[in-house]
Amino acid sequence: MSFAFASNLFHAIALEAHSLGKGVLAGDEIAAKLASGSGDLAARLKAVLTDPAGQRSVFASLRAFAPNIATDKTFVTAYPCDGSVIVTLTADVREVLDRQDDFEVVYEPRMRKITGGPNFFLGMQDGAEYQLNASIMRLAAQRGDVVDIVVPKARDAARRIVAAHPHEIDLPQVLTTVVPALMVREYFGVDTASVPDLVEWTTAMFWYLFADLQGDPVVESKALDYAGRCLSAIDAAIARLDANPGGPVTVLKRAAALRDAGAGGFGGAGIRNNMIGLVIGAIPTISKACVQALDVLLDHPDMLAQAQAAAARGDEKAVGAILFEALRFNPVNPVIYRRATRDCEIASGTTRACQVKKGAMVFASNLSAMFDAAVVDDPDAFRTDRPWDIYILWGYGLHRCFGDAINRAIIPALMTPLLAGAPLARADGAAGRPDAETPFPQHFTVVR
Numbered sequence: 142m143s144f145a146f147a148s149n150l151f152h153a154i155a156l157e158a159h160s161l162g163k164g165v166l167a168g169d170e171i172a173a174k175l176a177s178g179s180g181d182l183a184a185r186l187k188a189v190l191t192d193p194a195g196q197r198s199v200f201a202s203l204r205a206f207a208p209n210i211a212t213d214k215t216f217v218t219a220y221p222c223d224g225s226v227i228v229t230l231t232a233d234v235r236e237v238l239d240r241q242d243d244f245e246v247v248y249e250p251r252m253r254k255i256t257g258g259p260n261f262f263l264g265m266q267d268g269a270e271y272q273l274n275a276s277i278m279r280l281a282a283q284r285g286d287v288v289d290i291v292v293p294k295a296r297d298a299a300r301r302i303v304a305a306h307p308h309e310i311d312l313p314q315v316l317t318t319v320v321p322a323l324m325v326r327e328y329f330g331v332d333t334a335s336v337p338d339l340v341e342w343t344t345a346m347f348w349y350l351f352a353d354l355q356g357d358p359v360v361e362s363k364a365l366d367y368a369g370r371c372l373s374a375i376d377a378a379i380a381r382l383d384a385n386p387g388g389p390v391t392v393l394k395r396a397a398a399l400r401d402a403g404a405g406g407f408g409g410a411g412i413r414n415n416m417i418g419l420v421i422g423a424i425p426t427i428s429k430a431c432v433q434a435l436d437v438l439l440d441h442p443d444m445l446a447q448a449q450a451a452a453a454r455g456d457e458k459a460v461g462a463i464l465f466e467a468l469r470f471n472p473v474n475p476v477i478y479r480r481a482t483r484d485c486e487i488a489s490g491t492t493r494a495c496q497v498k499k500g501a502m503v504f505a506s507n508l509s510a511m512f513d514a515a516v517v518d519d520p521d522a523f524r525t526d527r528p529w530d531i532y533i534l535w536g537y538g539l540h541r542c543f544g545d546a547i548n549r550a551i552i553p554a555l556m557t558p559l560l561a562g563a564p565l566a567r568a569d570g571a572a573g574r575p576d577a578e579t580p581f582p583q584h585f586t587v588v589r
């Protein structure tokens with residue numbers, strides 16, 4: 142989700158909470174910040190909400206005073222909906238994402254525009270078609286590949302890149318988008334597109350599908366143009382594979398073998414339509430995760446030092462524990478949204494039970510859930526000994542990220558060579574902060 146969109150959404154949420162008159166914004170650090178700011182309430186809220194700490198404060202207040210808010214206001218125009226519900230506690234976030242029949246994914250129309258017809262499994266409700274497509278892709282992209290193929294390649298590429306930039310590195314430009322784009326070329330098998338093209342195409346398509354909730358026609362036309370080019374590149378890679386079936390194992394190669402063996406879901410344009418969904422998900426997300434995790438660590442010098450010490454001894458597991466805890470404070474997407482398919486209720490039988498109207502967009506905040514003291518010990522502390530199941534960094538339930546195992550391994554693998562050298566610091570001025578021009582940081586320079 143775009144940072145800009147997220148702050149607009151949080152702004153609307155905070156105003157709504159304020160208008161409910163439940164004291165939601167009183168008596169905590171937000172109130173202090175609001176009191177000391179200049180301009181009207183809306184302007185001051187916007188200022189508070191432009192950083193993740195402000196967003197965490199809003200959610201802390203909501204969890205305490207109004208954990209589930211339903212309003213007639215509609216914050217999303219890109220997907221049809223009517224009204225909004227904001228859900229902040231872990232149990233309720235999980236409940237929304239577990240109740241497939243009551244809360245549906247909305248992405249189908251845009252998925253169809255991207256492929257020029259068929260849906261992709263993230264845009265499908267649970268059922269035979271979802272299960273078939275997700276399962277055949279699991280046969281093509283196997284779990285063991287992460288250790289055998291993805292991590293060694295990412296580690297080597299990151300080492301080479303970091304060695305070539307010993308003193309100063311603009312992460313999204315040379316490292317954090319490049320390594321996942323190389324994964325798309327060399328492991329997925331889409332080697333008919335260049336790294337810069339893959340980065341540009343996937344960033345625009347991801348923006349359109351998940352972050353452009355106000356339906357900007359410029360975002361759509363760019364995404365659809367790039368979708369056409371990306372589909373052609375995938376078709377060309379399949380044609381090349383069919384003409385010359387040798388070479389290393391790739392996801393595409395396995396998909397072609399499954400197609401030849403008559404596996405359902407891979408006939409006709411099945412391979413390319415399943416493949417483009419994976420390609421779109423892989424590059425801007427991994428890059429943004431790396432950027433945001435390091436950005437958080439630079440504000441926690443003790444944790445950064447621990448991460449650098451772990452990297453120096455080549456301990457990717459320890460590096461990962463620190464990076465994922467950092468991401469808890471600023472995850473790539475702070476909310477996951479679903480549309481209610483019928484009038485229903487969440488958190489039934491509790492004091493926070495909330496009526497949800499058919500058509501309402503339900504924003505389940507995974508950021509908030511990861512700070513819920515009912516589930517997370519000492520949530521405001523930065524700790525690296527947390528159980529993995531408290532993290533909701535890339536979805537939860539049926540649609541939890543297909544790249545889950547890849548993300549857990551590739552993020553530490555590509556960041557360890559960077560962290561392993563001399564102490565890192567932000568570059569001076571704006572260059573040393575992730576830019577917020579687009580939903581995905583394009584620049585973030587660190588020095589040593």
Ligand code: HEM
Pocket residue numbers: 246262263264275418419420422423424426427430473474477478534535536537539540541542543544545547548
């Ligand atoms: C840190 C990096 C990543 C983040 C933050 C991320 C985030 C997410 C989130 C939040 C969802 C669930 C969306 C929802 O429920 O509405 C999701 C699903 C998905 N992601 Fe990722 N993702 C990442 C990396 C990847 C990678 C590397 C791939 C490709 C291998 C990928 C492919 C997918 C697919 C195909 C789905 C749909 C799963 C389904 O419907 O069953 N993602 N991702």
